[in-house]
Amino acid sequence: MNDFPISTLDLFVIGGYFLIVFGIGYYIAKRIDTGEDLFLAGRSLMWGTIGLSLFASNISSTTLIGLAGDAYSTGIAVSNYEWMAGLVLVFMAFFFIPFFIRSRLTTIPEYLEKRFDVRSRKYFSGLTVFTSIMIDAAGGIYAGTLVLQMFFPDLPFLWTAFGLAGVAGLYTAFGGLAAVVYTDVIQAVILFIGSVIIALITFAQFDFSWAQATAALPDGHLSMIHPIDDPEGRLPWLGTLVGVPVLGFYYWGLNQYIVQRVLGAKDLKQARWGALLGGLLKLAPLFIMVLPGAWALSLYPNLENPDLVFPTLVTELLPVGIVGLVLAGLVAAIMSTIDSTLNAASTLITVDFVQPAKPDLTAQQIGTLGKWVTVVLMIVAALWAPMIREFPGLWNYIQSVLSFLVPPVVAVFLLGVFWPRMGKNSAFITLTGGHALSLVVFAFWVTDTLQLHFTIVAGLLTVLCIGLAIGSALAFDTQPAQEKIEGYTWANRTIEPEEALPWYKDYRWQSVAIVGLTVVMLVVFW
Incomplete structure (x- = not known):
């Protein structure tokens, strides 16, 4: 690690951020009483809060470091994961969010019990x-x-890990989802401002000339679309077409720690608007996080480790004080990921496992239990974090491993909504059998017997899992009972008249705008 000097003013900026976060957590904790308050912010969230929280929870420290580093080493194709999120959230706003809101779900797995049975819910x-x-x-x-540790080399790993977990875990445990989303709003603003400043100052190194900024970059470095056999190992076009949407649908549509803020919306309108705001914000990382990393190749061509790109840009280009603001944004990204995952996992354990086993618990008891579950999970995550250093190969494959875990879940949810014939047996068979199939394919892939990009593997596995679901439904399921499909499938949904709204408030026109902007980006950076 390089020695990155931090000024006293920068430290004061970072310290001020922590004080604000603690203040919000303390204020909201006094208003938390029931489980619904803790897990879903009393179902009172408005669209702006939802959208900013979606953005902040997604932009983790690994994202800030990883996007810049990957853009530095391989180009801007990594941004395909970012803009694809906008299309996925448009899809969610039309087809899935109405089911989730009208069913008044507390957890995403809860939908599987309503549509199929408790086995699938508990498994997922x-x-x-x-x-x-x-x-x-x-x-x-x-x-x-x-x-x-890049910026403060003397920090001890274990105590720093416990410090991060402790700060995020405590305000999450006692403030719940409300504390998470309202601190996320601050975090999103800091992240956005800090990233914009870095992008502008980086571009200024080339006199704000696009031709000058791109002249020294390798061929294809500023292209999103690459061939399947790309010699640089960049994301291939087929993976973008069939794999990235699968990963995006799981992450943005079925991942509890992301979707929980949508479930906490005041109503369907706020949920849709919030999701679409999140989708709009996800078009920005190409310009404020990815392109600066790509341009850094011209400014610092001999960095020994791509992960040093972001801290190098921060410390080499930014003035004192602004460094503290950007580092506060980095801390914000770290905290936002940790708090969201802890709150989501606490919700799942309490609502999907404890509450069904102890149905006599009062709302206040559930809220108290959820707080202590969060504290326990905080300790487990902090204890496990140092162990990751012993398995560097495994954690390099985190994104690719998700390509093997996700397909069975995606297949079950897609067919569950769009194919009423699917029943409880085929859903459970697809989840368990699909993961068994994924394990076999993973063994071939990790030994290089199957030489395909992991995003292509994700798409192929999803197709195989859909085939498994259809076959097992026809073989082992009878026609599902009406209460299992009425209101839970697209063909048997409750159709309510759309409220007359000005065009700029209509989620359909908002969706058209997001899709249009995405198409323009693709044309420009093809």
Whole structure:
């Protein structure tokens, strides 16, 4: 790690951020009483809060470091994960969010019980808890600790990890989702401002000349679309077409720690508007996070590690005080990931496992239980984070491993909504059998017997899981009972008249705008 000097003013800026976060957590904690308050902010969230929180929770420390580093080493194709989120959230606003809001879900796995049975709900919930704590929360703590050590080399790893987990865990435990989303609003603003400043100052190094900024870059470095056999190992076009949407649908539509703020919306309108605001914001990372990393190749061509791109841009280009603001944004990204995953995992354990086993618990008891579950999960994630150092190969494959975990879940939810014939047996068979199939394919892939980009593998596995679901439904399921499909499938949905709204408030026109902007980006950076 390089020695990155931090001024006293920068430290004061970072300290001020922590005081604000604690203040918000303390204020909101006094208003938390029931489980619904803790887990869904009393179903009172408005669209602006939802959209900003979606953006902040997604932009983790690994995202800030990883986007810039990957753009530096391979080009801007990594931004395909970012703009695809906008299209996925448009899809969610039309087809899935209405089911989630009208069913008054507290957890996403709860939909599987309403549509199929409790087996599928508990299976998916257990899987989500595991990935939330052992991958998302612990991974966020681990990456955040490494990033802070870049700037403060004398920080001890273990105590820094516990410090990050403690700050995020305590205000999450006692403030719940409300504390998470309202601190996320601040975090999103800081993240956005800091990233814009870095992008502008980086572009200024080339006199704000696009031709000058791109002249020294390798061929294809500023192209989003690459061939399947790209020699640089960049994201291939087929992976963008069939794999990235699968990963995006799971992450933005079925991942509890992301979708929880949509479930906490005041009503369907606020949920849709919030999701679409999040989709609009996801078009920005190309310009404020990815392109600066790509331009850094011209400014600092001999960096020994791509992960040093972001801290190098911060410390080499930004003035004193602004460095503190950007580092506060980095801390914000770390905290936002940790708090969201802890709150989501606590919700899943309490609502999907404890509450069904103890139905006599009062709303206040559920809220208290959820707080203590969050504290326990915080400790588990903090203890596991240092262990990640012993498995560097495994954690390099985190994104690719998700390509093997996601397809069965995506297949079940897609067919569950769009194919009423699918029943409880085929849903459970697809989840368990699909993951068995994924394990076999992973064994071939990790040994290089199957030489395909992991995004292509994700698309192929999803197709196979859909085939497994259809076959097992026809073989092992009878026609599902009416209460399992009425209101839970697209063909049997409750159709309510759309409220007359001005065009700029109509989610359909908002969706058209997001799709249009995405198409323009693709044309420009094809």
